[in-house]
Amino acid sequence: MTAPFPTRKQEEWRYADLDALQPVWEQFAEPERIAVLPGQSLEQVWLPSDDAVQVRRVNVSLGVGASFRMFALNTAEQYGRIELEVDLAEGAQFDFFAANIGTGLSTNEIVSNVRHLEPNGRSRQVVRSVLNGKAVGSYLGKIEVARGAQKTDAEQSVKAMLLDRGATANAKPELEIFADDVKCAHGATVGELDPMQLFYLESRGLAPPDARALLLEGFITGLWDSAKDGDAICEAAREALKRVVE
Amino acid sequence: MLRVENLHATVAGEPILNGVSLDVPAGEVHAIMGPNGSGKSTLAYVLSGRPGYAVTKGSASFDGRDLIAMEPFERAAAGLFLGFQYPVEIPGVSYLQFLRESLNSQRRSRGEAELSGADFIKLARSQAAAIGMDAEMLKRPVNVGFSGGEKKRAEMVQMGIIDPKFAILDETDSGLDIDALKAVGAGINSIMRKPGKGVLLITHYQRLLDYVRPDKVHVLQAGRIVRSGGPELAHELEREGYAEAAA
Numbered sequence: 001m002t003a004p005f006p007t008r009k010q011e012e013w014r015y016a017d018l019d020a021l022q023p024v025w026e027q028f029a030e031p032e033r034i035a036v037l038p039g040q041s042l043e044q045v046w047l048p049s050d051d052a053v054q055v056r057r058v059n060v061s062l063g064v065g066a067s068f069r070m071f072a073l074n075t076a077e078q079y080g081r082i083e084l085e086v087d088l089a090e091g092a093q094f095d096f097f098a099a100n101i102g103t104g105l106s107t108n109e110i111v112s113n114v115r116h117l118e119p120n121g122r123s124r125q126v127v128r129s130v131l132n133g134k135a136v137g138s139y140l141g142k143i144e145v146a147r148g149a150q151k152t153d154a155e156q157s158v159k160a161m162l163l164d165r166g167a168t169a170n171a172k173p174e175l176e177i178f179a180d181d182v183k184c185a186h187g188a189t190v191g192e193l194d195p196m197q198l199f200y201l202e203s204r205g206l207a208p209p210d211a212r213a214l215l216l217e218g219f220i221t222g223l224w225d226s227a228k229d230g231d232a233i234c235e236a237a238r239e240a241l242k243r244v245v246e
Numbered sequence: 247m248l249r250v251e252n253l254h255a256t257v258a259g260e261p262i263l264n265g266v267s268l269d270v271p272a273g274e275v276h277a278i279m280g281p282n283g284s285g286k287s288t289l290a291y292v293l294s295g296r297p298g299y300a301v302t303k304g305s306a307s308f309d310g311r312d313l314i315a316m317e318p319f320e321r322a323a324a325g326l327f328l329g330f331q332y333p334v335e336i337p338g339v340s341y342l343q344f345l346r347e348s349l350n351s352q353r354r355s356r357g358e359a360e361l362s363g364a365d366f367i368k369l370a371r372s373q374a375a376a377i378g379m380d381a382e383m384l385k386r387p388v389n390v391g392f393s394g395g396e397k398k399r400a401e402m403v404q405m406g407i408i409d410p411k412f413a414i415l416d417e418t419d420s421g422l423d424i425d426a427l428k429a430v431g432a433g434i435n436s437i438m439r440k441p442g443k444g445v446l447l448i449t450h451y452q453r454l455l456d457y458v459r460p461d462k463v464h465v466l467q468a469g470r471i472v473r474s475g476g477p478e479l480a481h482e483l484e485r486e487g488y489a490e491a492a493a
Contacts, residue, residue: 195298197336200334201336201344202317203294203296203319203327204404204408205319205322205351205408208319214344218387221338
């Protein structure tokens with residue numbers, strides 16, 4: 001049986017492009033499951049496809065001392081959604097590095113719910129959005145720290161760069177903490193390209209689109225540095241930024 | 247080479263330049279001195295095309311081309327270089343990448359072949375060494391965490407790599423200690439003191455002019471050049487102050 005079609009009244013679908021989702025819902029209704037066994041580690045790199053609508057819904061469960069590192073580029077032409085439910089057992093580690101790079105009328109969003117169920121877990125989420133035209137880029141990230149999940153260290157860093165007045169960035173880090181000895185850092189900023197930086201680059205001979213692309217590369221820099229095999233996603237992000245500055 | 251005629255410019259609607267005329271022929275170094283607020287930096291920005299600096303009257307040409315009609319990156323490709331008074335920090339972008347892309351972009355505009363990675367690194371290393379800067383610094387993000395003196399030295403390394411025809415140096419000497427001042431002065435001489443090149447040196451003080459001897463000195467006051475003379479004028483200004491010298 002297919003799960004009921006979401007509505008915008010549900011917080012996690014608040015900014016979604018439900019019209020774009022409708023025709024493909026059946027194939028995504030059931031999230032994919034990933035289990036990382038105790039003590040094991042896993043790394044995944046999610047590259048965008050050419051589809052106008054791209055949805056990935058994943059439930060991840062991390063066993064005791066397991067670690068999962070994930071790198072994702074969300075840059076669908078119409079609607080891109082990355083949805084993560086992550087459960088961490090004792091001492092598990094979860095790292096998530098992602099970019100929303102959107103142009104035109106696209107909506108790209110990342111929705112995560114990271115649950116620290118046991119002590120000593122560590123999670124880190126770093127999301128950068130670059131948006132032009134009337135594109136929408138969102139990050140809705142919830143962190144739950146269960147009673148007893150002491151010494152949890154959870155971090156969320158969310159930054160967005162808007163290139164046009166019509167572009168929209170939504171950032172909503174959310175914390176639900178039931179333990180009293182935890183670290184949960186979160187930060188969100190929204191900005192635009194600095195005119196003085198642009199002029200500096202242009203004064204050295206870079207044409208305006210190249211100057212913007214270089215600044216944006218600097219803005220998302222570091223996202224893929226820790227990937228064992230980050231070349232493809234780095235190159236894909238560079239291509240996506242080129243489309244954004246044109 | 248650089249010809250400025252009756253140039254008027256405003257910033258945010260405020261008139262700052264009120265009829266600057268200036269002619270720097272190839273092979274010469276001209277110094278522009280003047281008190282704070284006289285329009286020195288504005289002149290540098292107008293000539294290099296900073297957005298928001300509007301020319302309301304007059305003209306500026308470079309090698310016979312209308313400078314004002316060109317975009318900043320076109321002015322750079324034509325051979326103009328601005329040494330910034332406050333070099334800008336660009337987090338996340340390494341100096342090497344920034345300079346290699348800048349140089350190759352200029353070369354493409356001029357129809358020249360791009361420099362390979364290896365050739366570029368070699369050039370960058372030799373130019374850094376010539377200014378006395380550790381080439382390892384070029385691996386770091388542009389100007390981030392650089393001291394004031396390091397930023398100014400890095401501007402000179404950029405100038406050495408780009409090898410422009412004409413440099414406008416906006417208070418490149420401010421914030422430098424004696425050693426850095428000597429290094430910067432020597433850099434200006436070795437990179438720019440050549441036939442076919444020119445320099446407009448904007449400064450408050452005489453001391454840089456001990457190392458880079460100007461052919462002419464101009465005094466800018468209230469957006470206008472009020473006096474011009476030889477190198478001795480700089481000494482007179484240093485002794486008597488701007489108010490006296492301009493009177």
